Amino acid sequence: MRLLHIVAPAGFGGLERVVQTLAMQQQTAGDEAHVAAVVAGLAPADGELFSGPLRAAGVEVHNVSVPGRGYRRERAAVAQLAQHLGAEILHTHGYRPDVVDGGAARLVSAAAVATAHGFTGGNARNRLYEWLQCRALRRFDAVVAVSRPLAERLARAGVPANRIHIVVNAWRPFTPLTDRRTARDALAVSHEAFVIGWVGRVSSEKGLDVLCDALQDLVDLPIHVAVIGEGPERPALEANLRASGQSQRVSWCGLVPNAARLFSAFDLFVLSSRTEGTPMVVFEAASAGVPIVATSVGGVPDIITSREASLVPPENPRALAIAIRDVVQQQATAAQRALLARQRLERDCDVSSWAAHYRDVYRSALEIARKR
Secondary structure, three states: OEEEEEEOOOOOOHHHHHHHHHHHHHHHOOOEEEEEEEOOOOOHHHHHHHHHHHHHOOOEEEEEOOOOOOHHHHHHHHHHHHHHHOOOEEEEEOHHHHHHHOOHHHHOOOEEEEEEOOOOOOOHHHHHHHHHHHHHHOOOOEEEEOOHHHHHHHHHOOOOHHHEEEOOOOOOOOOOOOOHHHHHHHHOOOOOOEEEEEEOOOOHHHOHHHHHHHHHHHOOOOEEEEEEOOOOOHHHHHHHHHHHOOHHHEEEEEOOOOHHHHHHHOOEEEEOOOOOOOOHHHHHHHHHOOOEEEEOOOOHHHHOOOOOOEEEOOOOHHHHHHHHHHHHHOHHHHHHHHHHHHHHHHHHOOHHHHHHHHHHHHHHHHHHHHHO
16 A cells, blocks of 8 residues: 555654554555655754654655645645555644644545544643534544544544554554663762653643642652653643752653663653553553553553552552552562553554554545445
8 A cells, every 4th residue: 555644743742652663563564655845934953753764664754844734735735745646645743734734645545544642631622623623534544543542532523434554553662772870870860869750741631740749648768750851831840840859859851862761770660641542652651561551541541450550540649659659669560560551562563454444544535435
């Protein structure tokens, strides 16, 4: 198949990693996979972070450079690119490509496929974007949900049930793990402390504030939190930590390229999100053999259970603190859970079968598009 993935990369995160992994596996399997990267406002370094591994794997990346609100120009450019490539499938990822570029498929008689990676909620503006995205997805030939709760939400939003497909994300390591000492040096954290890793966008839906609040119940433990990521909530969180006397227990590591290679620095990984699709960071922690404490939201319970991790309710600092304390005090039990998590990842999250599932989705979309 000739495939064109369309994404507007925002730095680098789970969505970008999914697109990379899928396109690379499709290319390996013999399909002709291309990626259109909408680069409106994207810093050159961020763009290379996304496109570099793709090009190294033989996947051609086409930059679509448009102004921030150049929506008509963007759709025309994507349609022209798809026509030039002879793409049979236009596969969008994220709210901007879903809303702006999904319609380009009809302009070139291709099938329109989207992957819904998750919804974050938040302020009124963001909720408007998500409402527009759901309306746009109703017109696609196939929509992939990365978790069962996400599929249910799409159906409630009016996406035809026969066009919704649940395909849980898969995992393939991009770079080998760094040794523990080197990883801690890279993050500038103590070699002696019990280090809790937190990785993600520092925004409300990711719930870093919940972890910061949980520190109040853990003052007697020698723990330190290493935060990898940036986002709009950081200034307020830093102020709150200073006011509570906890600022010395948190290191702000900023954006770190290929952060998964540094998970060896962690004694524990915490996912404190309020909402999720299928978080790639959980796969990264499991692959590194790091014990996991995670909120039971979105697709998290589908990829990891209480056998392999400690699952807690969202927005509950007290429950999160109790789970962290249990890991610190029962490290042998936590290590056994981490081993089971890695075994499950290796058993259930194979990229070849995952890509084959996407191929079935594409066939379904092509059939619908041809009838249309």
